[in-house]
Structure formats: C-alpha cells, structure tokens
Amino acid sequence: MMKIKLLIVLLSILIITLSTLNVIAGTEEDPEVEDRIRDVRLFGLFPFLPQSNYVYVDIISAWISEEQTNPDLIYMNLKIRDLEDTTEKYDAIYAISWFYNNNPYSASVHIFPEGSTSLKAGSVDEERNDFIDFVICQGTIDITNNIITWIIPKNAIGNPTTGLKITNIVPHTHLRHTESSGLPMWDLFKDLPWNAKITKDYIIKYQA
Numbered sequence: 001m002m003k004i005k006l007l008i009v010l011l012s013i014l015i016i017t018l019s020t021l022n023v024i025a026g027t028e029e030d031p032e033v034e035d036r037i038r039d040v041r042l043f044g045l046f047p048f049l050p051q052s053n054y055v056y057v058d059i060i061s062a063w064i065s066e067e068q069t070n071p072d073l074i075y076m077n078l079k080i081r082d083l084e085d086t087t088e089k090y091d092a093i094y095a096i097s098w099f100y101n102n103n104p105y106s107a108s109v110h111i112f113p114e115g116s117t118s119l120k121a122g123s124v125d126e127e128r129n130d131f132i133d134f135v136i137c138q139g140t141i142d143i144t145n146n147i148i149t150w151i152i153p154k155n156a157i158g159n160p161t162t163g164l165k166i167t168n169i170v171p172h173t174h175l176r177h178t179e180s181s182g183l184p185m186w187d188l189f190k191d192l193p194w195n196a197k198i199t200k201d202y203i204i205k206y207q208a
C-alpha cells in the first residue's frame with residue numbers, strides 16, 4: 001500500500017514538473033517557426049560569406065499570439081537577428097505567409113532607405129506574391145527587440161475559428177534594389193524557412 005502511495009506521489013511530481021516545462025505555444029520562447037541563423041542566401045539558393053552585412057534580414061523565428069481581451073485580433077510576430085528601421089540602399093521585404101481554411105494569407109512590410117511602409121495583411125494569390133485583398137494594420141517595428149509585429153483584425157484574414165489551425169506558416173525576407181535605383185528589382189538575397197529547425201501549426205485560441 002505504501003509503495004502505491006509513493007508511486008502516486010512520484011507520478012504527480014513528474015506530471016507537475018513536465019507541465020511546467022511545457023511552455024505555451026505562440027510565444028517567443030516556443031515559436032511556431034524557428035529558423036537557423038547566418039543562412040541568408042543569394043537568390044534564396046546559394047549560401048555565401050560573410051553574412052554580417054545581411055543580419056537585418058536574417059530570420060530567427062516567427063510566432064502567432066492572441067489576447068483573450070482582444071479576441072478579434074491576431075498578432076503575427078517576426079524576429080530578426082538585427083532589425084533596422086532604414087536600409088542602406090535596398091528594399092527589404094519582411095513577410096509571414098500562412099494558410100487558413102485552404103486560403104493563402106500574408107502579412108508584410110517594406111523597409112527602404114527612407115523608412116518603412118505601413119504594415120499590411122490580407123489574402124494573397126497562390127504564389128503568395130500579391131495581395132488580392134488587404135488591410136493596413138497596426139503593429140510595431142521594434143528595433144530594440146528586433147521584432148516586427150502585425151496586429152491583424154481577424155475579419156481581414158478569413159475570421160479564423162477557435163480550435164482550428166493556421167498552417168504552412170512561412171516567414172520570409174527579401175532584398176531587392178529599389179525602384180529609384182533603376183536596377184532590376186529581382187530578389188537578390190532571401191531568407192526562407194525551408195531549413196528551419198521547427199515548423200508547426202498554430203491553433204486559434206479565442207473567437208470574436
């Protein structure tokens with residue numbers, strides 16, 4: 001009898017320990033996507049050195065969060081190695097794309113030598129290149145913590161429902177020449193999450 005009681009006590013301690021270790025999804029500590037660092041690639045394909053000039057587009061992680069008190073909003077967060085609010089010469093594009101209910105969506109912002117555009121989010125075409133429908137949303141470009149946050153009204157991204165999943169979460173960054181440079185506006189450098197350490201879905205917690 002004593003052995004059983006002892007076993008129960010030990011099991012309880014184990015369960016409590018495990019549950020406190022299990023950090024909550026949708027946080028910087030437990031992101032939906034954890035990328036590798038020093039992996040910005042020429043044309044998104046070719047690794048190169050040094051990476052030190054491209055730390056401002058090197059993705060660390062991306063996570064999605066919600067607040068119970070603001071159930072009609074969703075927060076998309078993108079952490080960069082060393083975020084800057086202006087670039088030296090390029091058009092830097094920061095984006096997170098995802099699927100909900102089989103439809104593709106993105107949140108994006110451009111940062112230029114003159115500063116940043118507004119933050120946008122909405123539905124995109126299948127190639128995830130162009131918005132079909134978007135809203136200008138609130139958010140922050142926090143160069144102290146190196147995090148871009150889009151605060152998106154859920155009704156702009158298909159009104160995701162509690163318990164359902166946001167899938168195929170893909171953070172991506174791109175560097176192009178600016179339009180005023182007169183040079184071809186191809187993506188020269190990119191960081192994509194195909195080499196990410198972690199990628200997982202996000203389950204919607206709250207509903208408006």
Ligand SMILES: [Ca+2]
Binds near residue numbers: 035038039040059
């Ligand atoms: Ca990276």
Ligand SMILES: [Ca+2]
Binds near residue numbers: 035191194195
């Ligand atoms: Ca990557």
